[in-house]
Amino acid sequence: MSATRVFVARLAGCAVFDPAGDRVGKVRDVLVVYRKDDPPRVVGLIVEIPGKRRVFVSIGRVTSIGGGQIITTGLINLRRFEQRGGEVRVIAEMLGRKVAFNDGSGTASIEDVAIEEREPGEWEVDQLFVRRPKTSASPFAKGPSAYVTWREVRETTEAGEAQSAEQLIATYSELKPADLANTLLDLPPQRRQEVAAELPDDRLADVLEEMPEIDQVEILAKLGDDRAADVLDHMSPDDAADLIAQLPEERGEHLLELMEPEEAEDVRFLLSYGPDTAGGLMTTEPIIVSADATVAEGLALIRRHDLPPALGAAVCVTLPPYEPPTGRFLGIVHFQRMLRYPPHERLGSLIDQGLEPVKAETSAAEVSRILASYDLVSVPVVDEKHRLVGVVTIDDVLDYLLPDDWRSHPEDESEVSRRATARAQLATGSIPIAPGRRAGDGTR
Template sequence: MSATRVFVARLAGCTVFDPAGDRLGKVRDVLVVYRSNDSPRLVGLIVEIPGKRRVFVGIGRVTSIGSGQIITTGLMNVRRFQQRGGEVRVIAEILGRRVVFSDGSGDATIEDVAIEQAGAGEWSVSQLFLRRPKTSASPFGKGPTVFATWGEVVEKGQTGQSQSAEQLIATYGDMKPADLANTLLDLPQLRMLEVAEELPDARLADVLEEMPESDQVEIMNQLDDTRAADVLDQMQPDDAADLIAQLSEARGEELLKLMQPEEADDVRMLLAYAPDTAGGLMTTEPIIVSADATVAEGLALIRRHELAPALGAAICVTLPPYEPPTGRFLGMVHFQRMLRYPPHERLGSLIDDGLEPVTAETSAAEVSRILASYNLVSVPVVDENHRLVGVVTIDDVLDYLLPDDWRSQEGDTRTRARSVPSLQTKTGTIPLVNAASAAHEKPSRGRRLGNGS
């Protein structure tokens, strides 16, 4: 049975099904429109379908809401969602807003919104779950909570006062970086920048790595230099280099000066290479050990939570020092091979003799051919003295080969039409969308810091 009253924050991530029980996607937000003499009316849901596409599902297509799932008629427009004038997202734009009680009893923050069914296909905001300010000076705990109807409060919109993004960040706290990046890109521009500014440095760094460069630059330009440098410190060196290269030369140099010296040195080295070479694609943070390291030690390094899967597929063995540029590169040991030997086995005896490193000047096309020919997920990069300077991973190559707009699939993250051609299925009609996009050459990083080009 469908619920008659539902709290919107609990809908985030709920699965959407068609009448036959096939999974269509997950709810990412609820869309309402304001009414002059009544509470806001629900017009539909923003649903993420396979392919990370956000689409609009009109409330008239929803037949049931309850028990952590939503049932629809099976009819769905799969064109990418774009917010229209007058539409407001509850999770992204209403949660976190400050309101004032009409009776003069003070103000509060909206922490959740209850929607209630008034009839078939008719839902509206019925109650607000509010939190009043703390009444004590203690740094622990929060203020008291209270319920109120829409008519009992007035939204507080003082000039220069931005909406808190804490509630939105908490709601989407379990999202993977790529999913959160898509969520931010679907927000109105001002709201996207507000949320980005309130994300922790490490979380923002992960999200920026999943965004198109133009959006990375837009967000970075809103941060002060100190915060921007802290975020860059948390990014992978190759991603940080790509981002810095898109900024003005003066700001890029200033941010490099503010970054941690070791991180800045890695970025400067990467900026010195052409973007279509192994040096321009590589990351400078592979796992590097001595030949005397054991299988047990190697597996312990691979288990690190923050390590990217592609970097954990193999371990580099070199002579000291063990930071790029290292001592002479000896070879790589693949993860699967380590699993076949006892924990005390020396990694120096397990080196793959058939894998030759590439130089930093090797073309991206040649690196792609090597990865494909030998079914590799990474390839080591050495300098003229055979010292390890980094590794190129498969995700680096894919990001280079794919067109710039691959994340948006249709090339426009803010385009939606609610009427498109359709395809008849066992559960209804599903519109067809032309999602093809022509591949084109990846643009260069542009200006190179520190080498006069």
């Protein structure tokens, strides 16, 4: 091995390669089993391969760890990872646990775990990086840290006691919302709720938008009403409306009353449309400008870092007012066309005359056909008075077409092809498929 001791938090996201140098995935966690008188033994890695699927890689298949990468023998079983009884995920379940020093000097919480190779292919937990409780009242203060061996401490987290998720959240801070959503869905239910409880409102909102509705409802059901309303405020109105529609009517109405009035108004507006219509699919937050706005102003608006790409593909031109429902809808200007004109050009002269908006009552199937037929990223939606009320984007349509559990089962290609023939097939690259389990081969 190129390294004998590695801190697990630093392995998160590290690339995994086969002996030929082809990338096969990235590390998401390390799996250990506890032993009675010895430190926990490492049994393998949880690796995310193309298609967002997580698989188990036996530690015996790892030939090198170092330099921010991991080399394996190349033989990987592509069966979806399922955690077995007695197995513990280091990042997801050990970080944040409380420990007590055996010398009686106090308690601490685990912030990182070091694993070490004792013999070729045999790894175990070696050291813990722990932090004692802070002694200052300052919100910026931290308690003293220390490196200790496994035998110097004992775990004190009791069954049912909430476990801190601060370090896990910090470890996964760079994950995209969709990846963090997958990570949460892989956690045991109690740990998932602990992590959700500690995520900032805006981060949790982004994550919930990437989850199946049944999981959204489960997490929201265990949040207090005030916290749930704050999270809904941070969600896009169409996603918040979809989620509230799944809740019992009484709680949904109560949460709407607790939300910010402007956000709640948008959600109520969307709930007034059927789920299978353009109004039910649309978002009410497109970029809206006047006909006198310039190309420079339009480009500045689509540069916002928090703007979804589909909404940044075009700006909508209307008469005042410029909040849905707007004044009369005049048309849209695609960002590529803006790039072809000088900064002072008026957007009213660049409107796409060939694109007709759809009515809010238009069926979702018809909206899908229009987007596909004209290679559009979004289509504007108007009411009976030709006022702009929102836009339907390609991701709204994909969410509608794909099966409800597509996020949980991305490899279920037969169902996907039935509901959305455009979905890409699961890419497995050059990963060889392992044969059936043999005694001692390390596959699961």
